[in-house]
Amino acid sequence: xxxxxxxxxxxxxxxxxxxxxxxxxxxxxxxxxxxxxxxxxxxxxxxxxxxxxxxxxxxxxxxxxxxxxxxxxxxxxxxxxxxxxxxxxxxxxxxxxxxxxxxxxxxxxxxxxxxxxxxxxxxxxxxxxxxxxxxxxxxxxxxxxxxxxxxxxxxxxxxxxxxxxxxxxxxxxxxxxxxxxxxxxxxxxxxxxxxxxxxxxxxxxxxxxxxxxxxxxxxxxxxxxxxxxxxxxxxxxxxxxxxxxxxxxxxxxx
Amino acid sequence: xxxxxxxxxxxxxxxxxxxxxxxxxxxxxxxxxxxxxxxxxxxxxxxxxxxxxxxxxxxxxxxxxxxxxxxxxxxxxxxxxxxxxxxxxxxxxxxxxxxxxxxxxxxxxxxxxxxxxxxxxxxxxxxxxxxxxxxxxxxxxxxxxxxxxxxxxxxxxxxxxxxxxxxxxxxxxxxxxxxxxxxxxxxxxxxxxxxxxxxxx
Numbered sequence: 054x055x056x057x058x059x060x061x062x063x064x065x066x067x068x069x070x071x072x073x074x075x076x077x078x079x080x081x082x083x084x085x086x087x088x089x090x091x092x093x094x095x096x097x098x099x100x101x102x103x104x105x106x107x108x109x110x111x112x113x114x115x116x117x118x119x120x121x122x123x124x125x126x127x128x129x130x131x132x133x134x135x136x137x138x139x140x141x142x143x144x145x146x147x148x149x150x151x152x153x154x155x156x157x158x159x160x161x162x163x164x165x166x167x168x169x170x171x172x173x174x175x176x177x178x179x180x181x182x183x184x185x186x187x188x189x190x191x192x193x194x195x196x197x198x199x200x201x202x203x204x205x206x207x208x209x210x211x212x213x214x215x216x217x218x219x220x221x222x223x224x225x226x227x228x229x230x231x232x233x234x235x236x237x238x239x240x241x242x243x244x245x246x247x248x249x250x251x252x253x254x255x256x257x258x259x260x261x262x263x264x265x266x267x268x269x270x271x272x273x274x275x276x277x278x279x280x281x282x283x284x285x286x287x288x289x290x291x292x293x294x295x296x297x298x299x300x301x302x303x304x305x306x307x
Numbered sequence: 308x309x310x311x312x313x314x315x316x317x318x319x320x321x322x323x324x325x326x327x328x329x330x331x332x333x334x335x336x337x338x339x340x341x342x343x344x345x346x347x348x349x350x351x352x353x354x355x356x357x358x359x360x361x362x363x364x365x366x367x368x369x370x371x372x373x374x375x376x377x378x379x380x381x382x383x384x385x386x387x388x389x390x391x392x393x394x395x396x397x398x399x400x401x402x403x404x405x406x407x408x409x410x411x412x413x414x415x416x417x418x419x420x421x422x423x424x425x426x427x428x429x430x431x432x433x434x435x436x437x438x439x440x441x442x443x444x445x446x447x448x449x450x451x452x453x454x455x456x457x458x459x460x461x462x463x464x465x466x467x468x469x470x471x472x473x474x475x476x477x478x479x480x481x482x483x484x485x486x487x488x489x490x491x492x493x494x495x496x497x498x499x500x501x502x503x504x505x506x507x508x
Contacts, residue, residue, distance in 0.1 A: 056430075124328070129450060129452075174353060174354050252427070
């Protein structure tokens with residue numbers, strides 16, 4: 054039986070893992086390979102590395118990091134952050150990444166989705182979406198540039214478009230829930246899952262085991278992502294998976 | 308020496324990284340002589356059946372692959388590498404496979420709740436005594452990402468299956484010819500053990 058996936062997200066700045074809230078006050082949190090290996094050992098099903106380096110001059114640093122991670126960690130991992138071209142995809146996939154995530158560049162250049170899917174296969178193309186509820190509560194809008202710009206695009210229509218273009222997976226972050234630890238955004242996630250034929254990873258708001266349970270069952274997300282919850286060891290993946298199994302979910306337990 | 312065949316069909320790096328981690332002498336090869344000289348051969352592959360088959364044909368390596376398999380050299384096909392061993396695929400009906408194994412590659416049926424591709428960790432029902440799975444518990448999880456699967460004619464050579472709506476044949480063993488539809492190089496410790504079992508043959 055296919056299991057639900059638990060995915061830690063590592064923010065990377067200049068080739069190092071960092072911790073911080075909303076990209077402010079970043080603290081060095083260690084070597085990506087060591088941390089990735091630790092998460093692998095702790096039972097993570099996949100990893101996401103998000104490069105948040107401000108400067109766009111650090112392509113080689115990220116490529117190096119991907120190579121080293123791929124040499125040492127043997128579970129699937131996704132790399133995102135500042136990816137703009139098919140060449141970026143090629144470079145990172147060749148370095149050993151399994152999937153590449155694009156966010157703002159997908160909105161600014163939707164053809165990139167189809168191009169990358171054609172050349173490398175949809176399974177390599179993850180479209181990451183930051184969504185925030187509209188003021189009139191009628192739905193959610195897609196935001197880009199680190200959540201700073203409201204594109205005015207409805208999230209459901211954007212999801213459908215990306216899948217039609219060839220996206221293999223959606224990484225959905227709720228801006229309303231992110232950082233609150235009050236739970237994933239179940240209504241948003243449910244709406245997206247209902248309108249999406251590819252797997253959906255829920256992101257933003259995880260605080261307790263029950264939050265994971267809710268988004269994986271009520272919203273039917275295929276996977277749940279969290280960052281600080283795992284980084285600060287507020288929740289251990291092993292405990293999370295055991296509990297979720299007892300609550301009736303299929304999880305990969307070693 | 309383990310030869311990993313490069314025919315421009317992806318995921319070479321992941322396979323080689325794992326072999327390096329397992330401290331095996333592995334070489335990426337594109338020529339027939341290296342394949343003949345190797346003790347064991349791995350045929351990786353991701354992407355579409357048709358593209359992979361076309362690339363393999365262009366590589367000129369089809370005869371030597373047939374040769375080494377017939378000579379019972381240990382051979383492991385991974386993902387599309389396994390699929391190419393069969394007669395053909397619903398993914399690209401106009402392109403014939405190698406026909407070394409009897410069966411067709413079929414599309415995974417999409418039931419009401421099922422997403423295609425079959426992507427993520429699923430558990431294996433392992434045939435007792437299967438060589439690749441020595442020391443691995445029945446029900447172990449491995450990582451899948453595929454939309455097509457091998458429908459093996461002779462079920463006696465099926466070494467493992469998984470459930471995804473229907474029962475999928477996902478590993479074969481016939482003499483020294485092995486195949487995995489899943490990605491052992493992405494399946495953590497279990498995957499490493501599977502590859503180690505192949506290396507230990």
